[in-house]
Amino acid sequence: MSFFLRRAAFYLFTAWAAITINFFLPRMLKGDPITAYLARNQGKVSPEAIDSLRILFGLDNPKPIWQQYIEYWGSLLSGDLGVSLSKGLAPVSAVIADALPWTLGLVGVSTIVSFVIGTGIGTFIGWRRGSRAEAIVPIATFLSTVPYFWLGLIVISVFSTTLRWFPASHAYSKGTIPNFSFEFIGDVIYHSALPAFTIVLTSLGGWVLGMRNMMVTVLDEDYVTVAQAKGLSPFRVMYGYAARNAVLPQLSSFALSLGFIVGGTLIMEMIFSYPGLGLRLFEATLAKDYPLMQGMFLVITLSVLVANILADVVYAIMDPRSRQEAAS
Amino acid sequence: MFDEELLTLDDFSVTYEVEPPVEAVRNVSLSLRRGEILGLAGESGCGKTTLAYGIQRLLKPPAVITSGRTVFHDESGVDIDINSLDAAALRAFRWDKASMVFQGAMNSLNPVLSIGDQLGDVFEAHRPGMSRRERTRETGDLLDLVKVGRNRLRSYPHELSGGMRQRVMIAMALALRPQLMIMDEPTTALDVLVQREILDEISQLREQFGFSVIFITHDLPLLLEISDRIAIMLEGRIVELDTPEHIYRSPAHPYTKRLLESFPSLTGDRGAFIRDGEPAGARS
Secondary structure (H helix, E strand, O other): OOOHHHHHHHHHHHHHHHHHHHHHHHHHHOOOHHHHHHHOOOOOOOHHHHHHHHOOOOOOOOOHHHHHHHHHHHHOOOOOEEEEOOOOOOEEEHHHHHHHHHHHHHHHHHHEEEEEHHHHHHHHHHHHOOOOHHHHHHHHHHHHHHOHHHHHHHHHHHHHHHHOOOOOOOOOOOOOOOOHHHHHHHHHHHHHHEEEEEEEEHHHHHHHHHHHHHHHHHOOOOOHHHHHHHHOOOHHHHHHHHHHHHHHHHHHHHHHHHHHHHOOOHHHHOOOOOOOOOHHHHHHHHOHHHHHHHHHHHHHHHHHHHHHHHHHHHHHHHHHHHHHHOOO | OOOOOOEEEEEEEEEEEOOEEEEEEEEEEEEOOOOOEEEEEOOOOOHHHHHHHHHHHOOOEEEEEEEEEEEEEEEOOOOOEEHHHHHHHHHHEEEEOEEEOOOOOOOOOOOOOOOHHHHHHHHHHHHOOOHHHHHHHHHHHHEEEEEEOOHHHHOOOOOOOOHHHHHHHHHHOOOOOOOOOEEEEOOOOOHHHHHHHHHHHHHHHHHOOOOEEEEEEHHHHHHHOOOOEEEEEEEEEEEEOOHHHHHOOOOOHHHHHHHHHOOOOOOOOOOOOOOOOOOOOHHO
């Protein structure tokens, strides 16, 4: 029990530290949001509007930093992340809520699919060590070294520009309104085909190699020989004994990559003009849209934390030894 | 009890096909009688373990059985030629007729499965008709038998000491009441006291169930004490096979002599090694 309290305390502390750093970081950058906003809308903003903007953003009479910090916490807890400068003063929480499902859907599903397929292939070729299945290893190595933006560009030029099989950008056809009809969902899947394919293909190699290498290591363990000597079926030995142990390090990397789903696909979303968080973050950075950036960073940080908690739980279920540390 | 043959090895050879090839076991012929403890002694790398794995066909490439026949004379009267069994028949043979206790007490158990699961999957594989309740009762009985206690069924290997893990392995080896148990240095990783307890345990269980044992170790004094016959192995060959009495009093092969001399005794007097404090003559 005290283990869970300690873990909870650890995560609370990490969350606090992340949120605090998130508060200070943008304030250390050069330039202020209003100047950037004005530069983008040159001559279109009246002096009165400029003044009211400065008041709105609290730039007219700077408060001491500790007071800003306390107010920041207050509005954070009430779900208010401020307004976005680059998105026509829309609430930051609304901008994020708009972009998040697209990223979670595309990158989340692709990451899980890639992990499942890659670990499956890795289990198989690790088990069949020395057979012809090993031919997959150099292919996997190659795939894991291919930069995904490069593969993304190739995929666009082949399947979209040349063959015209799939659209090269956006999450759904222009002019349609998002809803839950089969037609729209089909359209979304159609649009996500190329980016999803690119993500799966480039991350697949890592899962295959990681699992294959762990399988080869675990297969040399005594308990696998014991399982074979016991006359268990090959299926039981492969899953219950070999893969069951080999998958443990895979789970840690999987949790890490789950954490990066939200923030780690900036370039991918730029290439495919996919309306997810990555693209918004990129736009926000260019526009010096501090409130939006802060909100994004916060969501990214919290998602990494949540992924870690998830990994902790799964690990405790899968590995009894980690539970023992819990008891001590 | 020792008249019937249980296992016959004829001209058995194993080669590791590396560069240059290593002939780990060379033309070994051996017969094991029902109910006896056959000790197999020799220095590290002499091929003892390879021979044991070879009998069960557990060797992995690059090891290849290059010659020989291994015949298991089942108590039903059927002779089983182990080398000609197909994969399914071999799986059915393993553990049911001949089980093993392995060298590494620490690594023989799967760290992520409970003791009960690992004992139970033997029954799942070999006695598919058994209900879950029967399995639990049976595995509990086994743990009681080796004095680990059935309350450990839900423990994981890391929660047990080395001695307890080896007892669990012995319980597992006993599960299907096999006719042969191959023990590959079962006590090497344990301290002397635990070693003693486990050896007593094995002797007692053997009396109770009447299985034959091939006991592999580099510890010749230990074998002198527990074996019915001892085979001395050198560079893949069996150079001497005799009763402990003869091996000890009148070793025929110079290597056997060297092996005997290499064990120092506490009193400085060769042959005075006695492990349990009793004089050698007091043991029946």
